[in-house]
Amino acid sequence: MSEKKQECPSCAMMVDAKAEICPICGYEFPKQKLSIILGVWLLIILMLAWAFL
Numbered sequence: 157m158s159e160k161k162q163e164c165p166s167c168a169m170m171v172d173a174k175a176e177i178c179p180i181c182g183y184e185f186p187k188q189k190l191s192i193i194l195g196v197w198l199l200i201i202l203m204l205a206w207a208f209l
């Protein structure tokens with residue numbers, strides 16, 4: 157058994173990576189890879205914004 161999990165960007169809960177919709181808050185995952193890239197970019201942008209403030 158090797159179930160992968162993904163973090164819901166809406167409620168920050170770990171849900172099944174195969175889930176298309178978060179069972180906790182109902183958030184719709186766009187695309188698995190895209191959501192990871194978006195999360196990384198969001199982190200970079202937040203860190204840059206923090207550094208400049």
Ligand SMILES: [Zn+2]
Binds near residue numbers: 169
């Ligand atoms: Zn959720």
